[in-house]
């Protein structure tokens with residue numbers, strides 16, 4: 293047992309998470325205000341002043357601030373209150389019960405991301421309780437709508453009240469991964485970058501006709517099939533962002549086959565796919581993650597066309613989930629897609645939704661403090677920066693100029709694929725041990741960094 297752990301907060305953080313899970317904030321519709329009010333009450337017990345800011349009815353965001361001595365830096369502890377839907381009959385427990393069983397807290401949001409809400413709340417309460425003298429301000433924000441893009445949560449706050457959440461540094465969700473275990477060593481990740489999203493609709497037009505005489509028609513379904521095949525198998529040029537480069541470099545220092553393959557990835561980025569194909573035979577998860585973090589990806593996800601069995605339709609449309617790297621834009625993506633399809637006629641392109649990619653530097657005082665703090669708890673562990681192939685609210689704050697890190701340390705207490713299946717999946721849960729670990733590390737980190 294690590295003596296540095298704050299075992300005294302075990303009951304408090306466990307109960308807080310259970311209570312939060314019981315407040316159903318499934319988005320849509322979100323309805324985060326009851327959870328925001330509940331947090332305000334618990335923070336006010338410690339003498340902290342809270343502000344409830346609603347973008348519309350039911351969509352509450354809660355903000356609290358502990359003032360420092362007016363020096364730099366300021367730090368924002370960010371998390372989101374909403375969760376994705378859960379289908380109770382698929383779960384082995386009620387997903388909104390917040391049940392504590394077999395050392396775990398069960399329920400929707402246990403990992404994504406009500407555990408971080410609970411941990412950051414307890415950190416604020418501990419700072420107030422211990423009357424810690426801070427250099428800069430520590431701000432707490434638990435917000436609405438992350439799971440639907442954050443437009444009425446952090447997006448709205450950045451637009452309407454930027455002064456309330458602007459900070460030099462932000463700690464947010466974004467690395468809900470257990471530490472990677474290589475040769476018995478814990479390797480923790482810090483999310484320093486995330487890809488951008490471009491959802492694109494492509495309409496293929498044709499000439500309708502009778503299904504019994506296909507030669508007379510120009511079949512839009514066939515045109516769309518070719519579009520989907522080409523885009524779905526297209527491999528964009530490899531581009532290695534600083535975060536990914538550093539991550540590969542750090543991991544390649546370990547021993548073993550994967551590390552050896554990683555170092556050839558460093559030296560031969562242009563034959564990356566060959567190396568990754570080899571790696572996929574041993575570690576498919578890591579290989580495909582790396583492939584997706586080194587290039588733009590385009591996945592066909594929806595196809596609609598036709599109204600009747602015997603009518604060749606005049607149109608067929610497909611939706612493509614594209615993910616772009618830091619430095620790329622929806623315009624560069626659209627140009628690339630058009631280039632791949634340049635000899636296919638009668639296509640129409642529409643961008644349905646887009647969010648930009650973002651990256652923060654990892655050569656910072658906070659990153660070094662994360663490394664130092666983790667080593668205090670687990671000597672010999674190491675830390676690598678990490679690019680997320682999905683997105684979080686950090687992108688809004690990176691746009692405001694904040695250095696944002698996705699950081700909630702989890703020790704491996706179940707296989708990685710089992711944990712990844714629970715996020716947005718069934719039987720989501722977090723161990724009480726990881727709640728205590730996360731609270732202890734974050735509290736120590738904030739104390740060290742802000743005093």
Ligand SMILES: [Zn+2]
Nearest residue numbers: 404405438465
């Ligand atoms: Zn989340």
